[in-house]
Amino acid sequence: MISCTVRYEIDPDQLDAFEIYAKAWIHLMTKLGGTHHGYHLPYEGPNDIAYCHFSFPSLADYEAYRAKMWDDPDCLRAYAHAERTKxxxxxxxxFTRPLMDGSTLDELNL
Incomplete structure (x- = not known):
C-alpha cells in the first residue's frame, strides 16, 4: 500500500469553497478505487494550510487512478471549481508507506 499526503496552501477567504472541493474529492477518490482518509482543514495555527491523506494498494493503482480522473467529468468539474474560486x-x-500494525516491546526484543 502507498499513501499520499497533500499539503495545500489555500486562500483563507475561500475556505468554504475549499471545503466543497474537499468533500467532492473524498467521494471521487473512493469512486475511482482509492481509500480516502479525510481532509484536515485549518483550525488553530496557520489559517492557510490544509492536508489530505489517501491510499492505493500500489503505485501502479495510483497511476491508473490519475489517468482515469482526467477522463472523468466529475473530476474535471471539481478541478474547475478550484480554478474558478482560486x-x-x-x-x-x-508518498509514504504506512505502518499500521504495532508490536509489543517484547515482540520487538526491546
Whole structure:
C-alpha cells in the first residue's frame, strides 16, 4: 500500500469553497478505487494550510487512478471549481508507506 499526503496552501477567504472541493474529492477518490482518509482543514495555527491523506494498494493503482480522473467529468468539474474560486494557491504531494500494525516491546526484543 502507498499513501499520499497533500499539503495545500489555500486562500483563507475561500475556505468554504475549499471545503466543497474537499468533500467532492473524498467521494471521487473512493469512486475511482482509492481509500480516502479525510481532509484536515485549518483550525488553530496557520489559517492557510490544509492536508489530505489517501491510499492505493500500489503505485501502479495510483497511476491508473490519475489517468482515469482526467477522463472523468466529475473530476474535471471539481478541478474547475478550484480554478474558478482560486481556493488553492499551491500544493505538494508526498508518498509514504504506512505502518499500521504495532508490536509489543517484547515482540520487538526491546
Amino acid at each position: 481556493c488553492i494557491r499551491r500544493y505538494d504531494r508526498s
